[in-house]
Amino acid sequence: MKILVVDDIYENRLLLDKLLSRMQHEVISVENGEQAVESLGSVNPDLILMDIMMPVMDGLEAIKTIRALPRDKWIPIFVLSALADDQNVLDGLQAGADDYLQKPFNRAILAAKLSSVQRAIDMQNLIIADAQQLKVYRDENEAEQRFLQSIFDKLIKQSDLKDDHLQFWLLPAKRFSGDLICARRVSSQQIYFMLADSTGHGLAAALPTVIVNQAFQAMTKKGLAVSIIVREINRLLHCQMPTGRFVALVLGMIDGEKKSIELWNGGLPDVFALDSRGNPAHAFRSTHPSAGILDNREFDDSCEIWHWRDSCELFMYSDGLTDAQAPDGQLFGQERVQQTLRQAPSGAEVAAIQQALAVHMAHRETQDDISCMAIHCR
Secondary structure: OEEEEEOOOHHHHHHHHHHHHHOOOEEEEEOOHHHHHHHHHHHOOOEEEEEOOOOOOOHHHHHHHHHHOOOOOOOOEEEEEEOOOHHHHHHHHHHOOOEEEEEOOOHHHHHHHHHHHHHHHHHHHHHHHHHHHHHHHHHHHHHHHHHHHHHHHHHHOOOOOOOOOEEEEEEOOOOOOOEEEEEEEOOOOEEEEEEEEEOOOHHHHHHHHHHHHHHHHHHHHOOOOHHHHHHHHHHHHHHHOOOOOOEEEEEEEEEOOOOEEEEEEEOOOOEEEEOOOOOEEEEEOOOEOOEOOOOOOOOOOOOEEEEOOOOEEEEEEOHHHHOOEOOOOOEOHHHHHHHHHHHOOOOOHHHHHHHHHHHHHOOOOOOOOEEEEEEEEO
């Protein structure tokens, strides 16, 4: 070990130097507490033996100063005391010392205490090494996460969500979201839309949304039927995702010329067509299992078609919204969703949901991805 001896009496320093050197320790000696503090950075000792009564800066002040310094490792400090200096020992321990050595020094006790310190140092070095290894892993993982996030952002931002008739909100529970919102306007009267909720959280949940998003983008660009698009999404998920990984989704098209909504709902909460007062004029129920569960032969791609008479707002959301918990464990629930929509000004439904949920959760972090979208139909 490297041991820093702090004592203003030359003979004491010389004695300890001889004793410790014979035990194969490296010894650095200084004359007072100020020198000990100043040399701490350059010496970087494993152990400090500190006398209390010294000029310039006494041992108590030196101990307090050393303990106040930011250090990557803990340096044990032993108080050096005479047989009758019980108060010095007590004061030293209260100031931050770990143990004490009595003068005159007993070689056997000194050797035993140094062995104990060495065991503690070995354990500390092991912990430091593990912490450094963990930091390297954490830094590498963070870099990989940022890289993956940049890829996901580029993939997901292909959809045309900047539309005057569209409001949306997506709140991920973690860095990567398992919820996905997409829209593509193909004419002044027609717009495709999709809200998806993948099982799980984080990266594992986000990966299936890449498949879903790419299929949606490619197939809506060609103007294909909703039933064809949803069937292909189901086929891709069923073939490429492991068992137990599936995606609840709503996919459809709004046609302003025909005043119609064509919609497929598999595993998501009811989608509401809201009248001017925020009341449901129609509800699109989930009549299918989530995409990716059934193989292509068993899959049902039939859609529901509904025609509106007066302008309405089509509102959809993931179950992360209704499952959001207040501090007392109460769920936000579908009833509160509908109440919020009834009270919201037309065209501000999503903002109203955000505000109501923030109050309900008392601004705590969400445990599940939350998403919702509203599209004006006229």
